[in-house]
Amino acid sequence: MIHKTNVRAPAWEIVIGLEVHTQLSTNSKIFSGASTTYGAEPNTQADAVSIALPGVLPVLNKGAVERAIKFGLAVGAHIAPRSVFARKNYFYPDLPKGYQISQFDLPVVGQGALTIQVEPLSGPSTGSGQTYEKVVRITRAHLEEDAGKSVHGASQGMTGVDLNRAGTPLLEIVSEPDMCSAAEAVAYAKALHSLVRWIGISDGNMQEGSFRCDVNVSVRKPGAPLGTRREIKNLNSFKFMQQAIDYEVQWQIDTLENGGKIHQATILFNPDTGETRAMRSKEDAHDYRYFPDPDLLPLDITPVMLEQVRATLPELPQAKRARYTSEYALSAYDANGLTASREMADFFEAALSDVPGQAKICANWLIGEVSAQLNRDDLEMAQCPITPLQLGGMLKRIADSTISNAGAKEVFRAMWAEGGDADSIIEAKGLKQVSDSGVIEKIVDEIIAANADKVAEYRSGKDKLFGFFVGLAMKASKGKANPAQLNDVLKKKLAG
């Protein structure tokens, strides 16, 4: 009998599901006419409903309902013709009613799906290899109100409560446990983040808490039933999400391999240490005693309302990607890059309308130079100092060979820093390249005549000298010779 040594322990499967709270971009709160503007002085936007004075009644905000429907339509979900608000009961000072109005067994948005592009990340619990597409099922999405904010250490032995955020509309989006690596979880969160901004239902501002993710993580042996999950609460950055999942997965695997057991728990990620730890949780924390809120009637969504919202839905990222590859013959990579945000796609289409037929070069510049500069200057696409018209104007001059690629980079830098249109920058900086074949031939003839020895060497097989001639010719043309044309002429003339 052959004894195998060094048999690796069977791999673990990672199972991840997400619950995302996205703040809806309404002007007023979900159940009252108080403002939702971020950053106001404490409690100046906390009206009688927000602070739960006795006798007040909630009145549902149409804008919040429309945004929920819009999301549902964007993920191909069933929109419930009748959904119900329920009370989720728990005690906490930033929840003055003693319950949060949410939805329980009859949510407004039913099952849907989101197609994601998974880019491999580096880390122990990530997938490997190339970018691939995956469909993540969405279980449901429901409307609810946000709680207020507790400010600890405001005063000795006391906690301060700011109820400005109380009553802000949230859409909680729950996924199926369809993700099996940190890379997939991050890709899903990013796709969702991009989508809610794309369809204009949320500003997605993660620093301000407009997009908060709870991540459920468990591990199991392949084929085994689902393991016990632990829920990492309130992640508000994709980087932290990856770190938290990596740490948690390793912790669960280590615990199980050392004979330990995983207990269901709510945990927090500490970005400073890169570790997760269990929250101290009260015994009855999850006994929420949901029941239908008698203050609110069922929400009926009529076919008319549904169609009104559907008419406001823009072309979605997935459809755009498909169109970019078929209509403009762009690669999947380019189509993904261009649909990373709606601003990017809008920019692309606006610039392209100025230079029809130049989709590839337009994509290259947007995904390459423009994105790199935005990154460097820490700007969002919406803050891009160059307009689509400016970029289109420059691309036009690349396409008609007025400027070389090197010249274009110079035009671009000038545009970025000082503004102006391509034509005047080309003029002012003298970047117009020489494409007059007579002029180029003359330059080449002079170089060949002046370097007879090198020409002989080249002709006897020293191919590397070609670059030497290009350099001389470029210098002679003050860098303005059309490079492709120069190459052709040089090759022809050097061949003798």
Add this chain to the structure above:
Amino acid sequence: MILANADVRKVARLARLAMSEAEIDAARTQLSGIFDLIAEMQAVDTQGITPMSHAQDLSQRLREDVVTQANQRELFQAIAPQIEAGLYLVPQVIE
């Protein structure tokens, strides 16, 4: 349905009610009465009837998304036991 005192204590704790043993006994009797009524109702045949989530068979009216409430912090905080820098103060909560 027969409730035990332990059930009453649990519900009281969830509702943050402090109850004496005598009150728990009384509440148990009353709550058990309510459960008897529920049991009676559950005996009714409801096959094929869609459950109602509200006593009134109407639907929710929607409000336009407009800010209508002005800042009334001073008025509201006039009755608060303790405030500081615009915050309502409560005994320290540690999670």
